[in-house]
Amino acid sequence: MARMIREYVVLWVVLMMALPAGGVQAAPVSDVPTVHGLSLYDTPALPDGFDHFPWVNAHAPKGGDMVRSAPGSFDSLNPFIVRGNPADGLTSMGGLPFDTLMVESPGEPFSLYGLLAAGIRLDPDRRWMEIDLDTRAHFHDGSPVTADDVVTTFETLKTMGSPMYRAYYADVIGVKRLSPRTVRFEFGEHNSRELPLIVGQMPVLSAKDLQSRDITRPTLDPLMGSGPYRIASTQPGQRIVYQRDDHYWGKDLPVNKGRYNIDRLIFDYYRDPGVALTAFRAGRVDFRIETTARHWVTGYGFPAARQGLIKRVEIEDHNPAPMQGFVMNQRREIFKDRRVRQALGLAFDFDWLNRNLFYGLYARTRGFFDHSSMEATGVPGAAERALLSPWRDQLPGEVFDSPLPIESPETLRPRLKKALALLNEAGYEVKDNRMINRDTGRPLRFELLLSDARLERMALPMVRNLARLGVEVNLRTVDSSQYLVRMRQFDFDMTTAVIAQSNNPGNEQREYWGSEYADQPQSRNLIGLKSPVIDDLVNHIIRADSRRDLEAAAAALDRVLRWEFYVIPQYHSPVTRLAYWKKIAMPDQSPEYGLDLDSWWVDPQGASTMDAHQE
Incomplete structure (x- = not known):
């Protein structure tokens, strides 16, 4: 939350x-x-007695429909x-x-x-x-x-x-x-x-x-x-319609005034993201949050957009950047060695991806609290060191003595050379172009599980880079239902996941990292962490009595997670990109720490213009 x-x-x-x-x-x-x-x-x-949230249009008109696209399917x-x-x-x-x-x-x-x-x-x-x-x-x-x-x-x-x-x-x-x-x-x-x-x-x-x-x-x-809404109708896997409740008891409360303006909110499901974009272009979808850089740059040159019937905005995000990364399942023996995890991460070439696939629109994610006062920086200060020192024997020395891990050297070839040295140190060697464990003779190979075919173009360059080291990666993309089942049972080697953080981390950190959730099916401890060090740092986050204490505990957790290389960080967008037909209207300002779509409305004049265009 x-x-x-x-x-x-x-x-x-x-x-x-x-x-x-x-x-x-x-x-x-x-x-x-x-x-x-x-x-x-x-x-x-x-103050007590305030009339409405300051960014909303308290006199926004009521009525109309807004159709959004949703990915995959639903059954509940x-x-x-x-x-x-x-x-x-x-x-x-x-x-x-x-x-x-x-x-x-x-x-x-x-x-x-x-x-x-x-x-x-x-x-x-x-x-x-x-x-x-x-x-x-x-x-x-x-x-x-x-x-x-x-x-x-x-x-x-x-x-x-x-x-x-x-x-x-x-x-x-x-x-x-x-x-x-x-x-x-x-x-x-x-x-x-x-x-x-x-x-x-x-x-x-x-x-x-x-x-x-x-x-x-x-x-x-x-x-x-x-x-404020009731479920009006459903077509399982295809559509759900919410109808605004005219008799909603709280419609005149200060927290609701100027919000929940649209009569019907409709979510149409599309299994193919490209088809969803086509539906938006055709006017069958009114609003979309654009998460694909290529679409944002090249996908909005269609006639309606050129005629000014489409609005596109970028809203700056003031929350910590979410950690999107390749998660290595610590329940798998091949990822137990920290040197192996670090070596695999060195094969991810963000600069190449951003330059060749993402039009330079993304920033590299480096930690779990990026772009916040909780982000670990440099070497630990006194407050962090006080939290970490009791665990010195269980932590890598770099946690105390080195700046945080960064992509150095910057170019791919030296990184792969360093990765090869780490794998050799961990007991692996290359035989017949395959990375083999010296003791067991088993190859270093694993499955990279994805739920969205769009992620393949991002993952394939890393797969190719690992192949140059002799590491075998089976890239597998499954449908959303199968993916959910496998995630809930922790049935994966490596996958892409998003671990979002708020400006105030708290009790949810237990489920992300806590030992008690590592073997609990359906929990969010995807990594499978069982670490008394991390458990202790999570407790310090939860029990913090001041903002200063919270920031120190979060930075210490960030530092430990980054030096243990459990996740290969990918990238994030510093802005939220929105595209919508002119029938939809938004307030003149947006709240600083969130996207309040509940304060949007349907503009009658814009709706008439869109109807005329579709005719």
């Missing part, structure tokens, strides 16, 4: 909340002040488990049909404001939090949202949902109903400072609906929600 923070200011509570008409219980359960939102180290930028409307392939528009932290207790502001570093929560009370020692539910809140069937729904949702997600919930909510030691509309969460000692905000992002489902179904199974029967 996106986490955004202001630095260095420590404050546990925010402004006093004025009770909205019909909003909360008349009397608070505890004497802790009731507030309208939370921020991690600071107060939210928007249950996003809260790892089984099945849920439809676009549904996420593990909510989605269009599901309200959460609080909602983040993508215009601030890291703040949440009340949604279902009309009032929030947080213990000064962060050992508990009480939430008063808005008395106006109701599910799509008209039944009220109650404390029982919150308790049942929490217990269901933590015990039967995706493993990520167990990681997120690990330090929540209890939840109970205090009154029909008030719930209390109890937190363990030394919990993450972020934990109250993590709980605030929990979607709330209907207890009655949950009790009538098996939540552990994929389903095409929509779960009951209370959000």
